[in-house]
Amino acid sequence: MSAISAGGLAATRLSASQPQAKARSVSILGATGSIGSSTVDLIKRSPDRFRVEAVTANSNAAALAMVARELGARVAVLADESGYAELKAALAGSGIETAAGEAGLIEAAQRPADWVMAAIAGAVGLKPTLAAIERGATVALANKECLVCAGSLFMRRAKASGAAVLPVDSEHNAVFQALGAGRREDVSRVILTASGGPFRTWTLDAIKAATPEQALKHPNWSMGPKVTIDSATLMNKGLELIEAHHLFGLAPDEIEVLVHPQSVVHGLVEFRDGSVVAQLGPADMRVPIAHCLAYPERLDGPVPRLDLAALRELTFENPDLTRFPALGLARQAMIAGGAAPTVLNAADEVAVAEFMAGRLSFAGIAALVEATLEAAGKRGLLAEPLSVEAALAVDHTARGLARELLLNNAVKAF
Numbered sequence: 426m427s428a429i430s431a432g433g434l435a436a437t438r439l440s441a442s443q444p445q446a447k448a449r450s451v452s453i454l455g456a457t458g459s460i461g462s463s464t465v466d467l468i469k470r471s472p473d474r475f476r477v478e479a480v481t482a483n484s485n486a487a488a489l490a491m492v493a494r495e496l497g498a499r500v501a502v503l504a505d506e507s508g509y510a511e512l513k514a515a516l517a518g519s520g521i522e523t524a525a526g527e528a529g530l531i532e533a534a535q536r537p538a539d540w541v542m543a544a545i546a547g548a549v550g551l552k553p554t555l556a557a558i559e560r561g562a563t564v565a566l567a568n569k570e571c572l573v574c575a576g577s578l579f580m581r582r583a584k585a586s587g588a589a590v591l592p593v594d595s596e597h598n599a600v601f602q603a604l605g606a607g608r609r610e611d612v613s614r615v616i617l618t619a620s621g622g623p624f625r626t627w628t629l630d631a632i633k634a635a636t637p638e639q640a641l642k643h644p645n646w647s648m649g650p651k652v653t654i655d656s657a658t659l660m661n662k663g664l665e666l667i668e669a670h671h672l673f674g675l676a677p678d679e680i681e682v683l684v685h686p687q688s689v690v691h692g693l694v695e696f697r698d699g700s701v702v703a704q705l706g707p708a709d710m711r712v713p714i715a716h717c718l719a720y721p722e723r724l725d726g727p728v729p730r731l732d733l734a735a736l737r738e739l740t741f742e743n744p745d746l747t748r749f750p751a752l753g754l755a756r757q758a759m760i761a762g763g764a765a766p767t768v769l770n771a772a773d774e775v776a777v778a779e780f781m782a783g784r785l786s787f788a789g790i791a792a793l794v795e796a797t798l799e800a801a802g803k804r805g806l807l808a809e810p811l812s813v814e815a816a817l818a819v820d821h822t823a824r825g826l827a828r829e830l831l832l833n834n835a836v837k838a839f
């Protein structure tokens with residue numbers, strides 16, 4: 426199977442017949458987060474296979490310094506310049522270079538690593554990830570916001586530079602693996618599974634009043650806070666629809682969502698003859714990350730093996746768009762195209778931050794996203810962004826609109 430280039434599967438420099446002769450050089454953007462830590466764990470278990478070039482974080486200087494030392498990284502970069510003195514002091518005498526700020530982050534992505542993990546949370550990850558894409562690196566893409574915020578542009582840039590994009594997101598990694606069973610033109614449907622989140626069985630009234638503490642209790646996965654809240658609203662699955670649309674070059678009506686509370690089957694591909702090929706695995710991101718790290722080879726995974734007999738049953742149900750309207754909003758944005766997904770993502774980032782700060786109800790998250798999309802449409806903001814600057818300008822304006830809607834009580838916070 427080949428890695429993904431723009432709009433589908435294409436031949437790349439990676440080939441299954443070429444054994445990895447030397448250590449693969451890797452960089453980790455977002456090394457201190459949930460995906461970053463899982464990546465670090467896998468690299469530490471196979472020290473001969475990898476050499477670490479750059480590691481980055483936002484503000485957590487102590488954690489970044491520790492990771493940089495553990496991995497013997499050549500450079501450690503903090504996005505937030507106010508933590509630079511702490512990082513520099515923590516790495517004094519180690520021989521590890523340090524830097525800070527947006528320029529430092531982009532330079533880290535530009536350093537000559539064969540493979541880059543893109544695991545910064547949010548649309549803020551777009552520029553550094555593109556910096557790796559533009560030099561033709563193999564990019565293991567966890568940051569789904571890159572594709573939601575600027576998907577067409579991102580995939581065009583990958584095609585132009587010859588960068589290989591390997592999907593880390595569990596569902597997309599599953600689909601990527603299942604797509605290897607046939608030809609792209611024989612695919613009739615792709616299904617992404619959703620756990621349903623902590624409120625899958627709750628009534629609409631109970632969901633409306635859910636607290637951050639309740640929403641942060643994901644039934645199956647241990648992840649960073651933003652993606653965990655998105656799982657609870659099902660916005661995560663909505664973002665993943667848009668991610669799949671761009672990654673695999675699928676039309677909106679070729680991608681479906683199925684709620685599967687056990688999170689064992691991660692994604693399925695249906696071929697025109699009726700065959701359905703699925704990928705299964707434990708709910709541990711080290712499985713898809715290991716797939717991307719060694720691709721096209723395989724690593725010995727450290728995770729406990731699936732015991733299907735112990736699980737006894739795997740169940741599936743259709744998503745309920747009345748109780749989880751965010752999924753419907755994301756599908757509409759995917760169909761509308763242009764900058765609608767950019768606005769959807771920006772508004773959701775604002776809404777989730779407001780919810781976490783106790784200033785917006787759980788129901789208010791989808792309501793604010795919907796109102797921001799409507800306001801953006803009225804202001805003529807929804808045309809396709811043709812440059813990164815244009816996409817980030819829409820992102821910025823949409824955040825302002827969302828905050829304004831809340832301040833003016835145009836969307837009720839509670």
Ligand SMILES: NC(=O)C1=CN([C@@H]2O[C@H](COP(=O)(O)OP(=O)(O)OC[C@H]3O[C@@H](n4cnc5c(N)ncnc54)[C@H](OP(=O)(O)O)[C@@H]3O)[C@@H](O)[C@H]2O)C=CC1
Binds near residue numbers: 481646
């Ligand atoms: N966690 C998971 O299992 C999954 C995550 N994903 C996606 O992967 C991405 C990362 O998620 P996750 O690991 O959960 O997130 P976390 O919040 O756990 O980690 C985010 C990482 O990004 C860094 N970061 C945050 N803000 C900035 C910024 N402004 N500039 C530079 N770096 C920044 C953080 O640094 P610091 O520690 O200093 O704050 C941290 O290293 C997201 O796009 C998510 O949707 C996809 C599938 C599964």
Ligand SMILES: CC(=O)[C@@H](O)[C@H](O)COP(=O)(O)O
Binds near residue numbers: 594596655661710
């Ligand atoms: C692990 C992963 O890929 C997450 O994006 C996951 O999908 C979250 O679980 P939900 O299925 O609840 O959104």
Ligand SMILES: [Mn+2]
Binds near residue numbers: 594595596665
């Ligand atoms: Mn996912």
